[in-house]
Ligand SMILES: NC(=O)c1ccc[n+]([C@@H]2O[C@H](COP(=O)([O-])OP(=O)(O)OC[C@H]3O[C@@H](n4cnc5c(N)ncnc54)[C@H](O)[C@@H]3O)[C@@H](O)[C@H]2O)c1
């Protein structure tokens with residue numbers, strides 16, 4: 204919704220229609236998030252839609268719907284659970300997104316209560332835990348039931364599950380007859396990572412963030428599953444009480460601690476908006492080191508007598524507000540910088556971060572682009588971030604926009620450790636120790652090791668088998684990694700893929716004994732590989748993974764040269780990036796100097812060339828219909844030369860035929876279209892005659908192909 208109309212310009216009609224649409228969208232988002240633990244929108248986007256809905260409603264109060272999302276808490280309970288009606292409603296919180304919002308919150312409260320600016324008013328400020336809320340009812344000190352928030356009035360009965368959470372006491376001492384303790388069920392970062400790892404090892408579903416993991420784990424029908432999940436609980440509020448727990452918010456929380464609940468040690472009493480904001484900033488700074496997710500800071504009026512005078516408004520208490528952290532931005536430590544080597548040898552710096560949840564997703568890596576970006580320069584050499592460089596140990600600002608890879612936007616110099624040193628970009632490839640070089644005008648540093656570099660070799664193989672290239676069923680990234688490192692039956696080069704079956708049989712079917720492979724799956728793999736021995740020229744060129752040559756460039760090259768031999772002959776004849784063949788290559792629309800050099804370099808480097816030559820002997824490469832030959836009389840035809848040729852050599856005849864879009868074959872079959880027979884043509888000409896195939900002499904053939 205980038206081109207949405209500003210709220211002040213909306214007509215009544217538009218406002219009405221949009222309120223309907225927002226109600227639907229937010230209703231759906233609430234169900235995805237609260238009932239199904241599977242949000243589709245990011246939290247930032249959800250908050251934005253909700254704010255817009257609110258803004259439209261305040262401009263057109265009479266258009267506010269009866270099912271307005273502003274009046275709803277969470278989502279209706281899932282049918283999976285029995286229901287529990289809350290004796291005191293479980294509410295949501297109003298939001299503050301800026302410091303001004305906090306100041307206004309204080310002003311509103313003072314105005315409501317008639318407390319002037321010079322009179323004291325105490326607030327508590329505490330982390331807003333990003334989990335899901337749970338209400339625990341104790342009667343005579345015994346836990347009798349536990350319920351999720353649900354839609355605020357009716358929650359899901361998760362009593363059996365609450366009983367298996369360690370932080371939740373089964374009974375409490377010295378408590379009033381009826382006590383409802385409310386708080387947040389959450390999962391620590393460490394436990395979240397361990398759970399996801401275990402889940403993925405058993406092929407079970409993994410969770411996007413600790414909140415979803417906590418919600419998914421609590422809302423289980425089998426409490427055995429809940430018990431196996433490391434859930435934690437912080438107490439911060441209460442529902443029905445037969446006697447108060449204290450006179451203030453702070454006292455009540457202390458009392459809950461005495462009952463045996465965990466309470467948050469970062470809760471602080473503040474006497475002004477400034478103090479609240481200062482504590483918010485302090486908590487923001489600690490955020491990355493807490494070990495669990497928080498998404499803001501909650502401020503509450505401390506005095507419970509004032510809280511009850513303030514009361515509620517729709518779905519929120521008037522006496523509290525959640526000051527949210529910006530959803531798509533987070534701050535964290537840069538623990539180290541790692542270099543990843545890609546298929547083209549590019550050394551990509553990756554920041555390893557202390558995990559932090561940004562926009563609902565846990566982020567532990569971010570791209571640092573290239574050496575310049577780390578040093579604080581853009582591609583033109585202009586300073587970025589005012590020239591601030593990025594160092595290991597720094598405190599950095601991470602952001603995500605949409606679904607893109609997280610990035611580091613800025614660094615806080617005030618938090619830089621005094622012993623930190625500027626990052627030195629490696630001059631050797633970390634994978635193969637070959638020199639890593641930065642070419643003129645290129646912001647990227649590259650390993651020159653080519654396919655002797657294991658990183659490039661593995662990435663090159665992954666590309667080779669990818670869709671759009673050889674696309675071999677059953678041979679994906681995971682299998683390539685495994686085969687590359689396998690000792691008995693390795694795949695180190697392209698050709699190794701096509702010799703896999705022979706090598707395997709020679710070793711008495713080793714593959715089928717390997718982990719994850721059986722007779723059937725190895726046979727399937729060999730079948731899939733054999734199917735791909737016949738390959739279109741453009742696919743082969745693309746599969747080689749030559750730098751700058753994507754699939755459309757590969758098709759252009761294939762159309763230009765028509766055949767593999769024409770292509771290699773042309774490139775082999777190029778010297779010092781000059782001459783006719785070089786000019787021809789450059790003349791292809793879409794092939795520039797940089798790409799042309801990359802192609803020539805690839806074919807002219809002996810080790811690299813050997814890899815290609817070793818590969819093509821296993822393939823049946825199909826010619827491309829050449830662009831210029833769309834009208835060629837022999838385009839797409841299969842030609843056989845037999846007998847001795849007098850006007851040209853065999854190699855030349857083949858190359859020229861291929862240049863014209865024909866396919867040259869060594870033997871005559873039903874698929875043959877033309878047989879060019881020179882003197883002494885024997886059995887092939889005879890067979891052609893029997894099959895009724897066109898037979899012509901060399902001269903006629905030459906006339907035919909030069910006619911166009
Ligand atoms: N991505 C989505 O599609 C989607 C959908 C719905 C909701 N959401 C997210 O949830 C938020 C709204 O959910 P909400 O209704 O739970 O409101 P909320 O998260 O803004 O605030 C209310 C909740 O805060 C929790 N909380 C944590 N620590 C607390 C503390 N110390 N004191 C008091 N309460 C504390 C309680 O569970 C309480 O119910 C949105 O802002 C959004 O971030 C996202």
Ligand SMILES: [Zn+2]
Pocket residue numbers: 544632633634635636637650651652653656657658659
């Ligand atoms: Zn290398």
